[in-house]
Amino acid sequence: MELAGFRQSEAARVLDGLKEDIRSREAEITELRSQVASAERQMQIERATYGDLARQVKALSNENAGLREDLAFFQSLMAAGGKEGSVTINRFRVRPEALPGEYRYRLLLVQTGQRVKEFQGTLQFVLNLEQGDRKYVLMLPQEGERDVRDYQISFKFFQRVEGTFKVAPEAVVKSLQIRVFENGSVAPKLSQTVTVS
Structure with a gap:
């Protein structure tokens, strides 16, 4: 159609x-x-x-x-060489914790050389702090308190040391120096400083 x-x-x-x-x-x-x-x-x-x-x-x-x-x-x-009983600091680290003014440290002390005897001594921390415009130094443990148990060390080969410390919440740790004292000595056997970021 x-x-x-x-x-x-x-x-x-x-x-x-x-x-x-x-x-x-x-x-x-x-x-x-x-x-x-x-x-x-x-x-x-x-x-x-x-x-x-x-x-x-x-x-x-x-x-x-x-x-x-x-x-x-x-x-x-x-290592078999080296001075008898020499001590070294390894893996020294410091970092801020969650709470303001609280820091965690960690380090490893190693006795190198012949390791004839066990190393015994104490640790001391020297903190360089800033609080506002003020810069100051804090020692842990306080001078005269070096026999505080948390800071005593005793080892033949190595010892891992870790812990926390507190400063004023508004203070900032700029650097931390660790000093290792052998028992009976007033001068540190060795020291090492780290910058805290």
């Missing part, structure tokens, strides 16, 4: 062709959406894997650094 030069059968065929074209394009869009979703999932997996690998690399680097420190420690411990 033809109406005003328009054939109904041809229009139906064109309409069917357009409908088929729409279905084909919708299927293509669905397939592309599926591919995009798959690519996004893959990218999330890769990001998670990269994050895990980055964390593992950092952990392994830290572990490697610790192992190197341990190796250096054991090499110094096993």
Whole structure:
């Protein structure tokens, strides 16, 4: 049938062709959406894997650094040369704790050389502090109190020393010096200073 030069059968065929074209394009869009979703999932997996690998690399680097420190420690411990009974300070670290004015220290004392006898002595800390415009020095334990048990040391090969100390909450520790005194001596056998950041 033809109406005003328009054939109904041809229009139906064109309409069917357009409908088929729409279905084909919708299927293509669905397939592309599926591919995009798959690519996004893959990218999330890769990001998670990269994050895990980055964390593992950092952990392994830290572990490697610790192992190197341990190796250096054991090499110094096993060294047969040197003065009889000489003592060294290793891994001396100080860091602020969560509470204002509280600090944690950690160090390792090692007796090198022939280690004929056990080293016995005491520790003393000299803190350089700033509080506002004022700079001052604080000694722990206080002068005359060197026999305080927390500061006594006794070891043949090595001794790990760690603890905390408190200063005024508004005071800032700029540096800390450790002094190692052998029993019976008024002068330190050795000392080492660290800057506190």
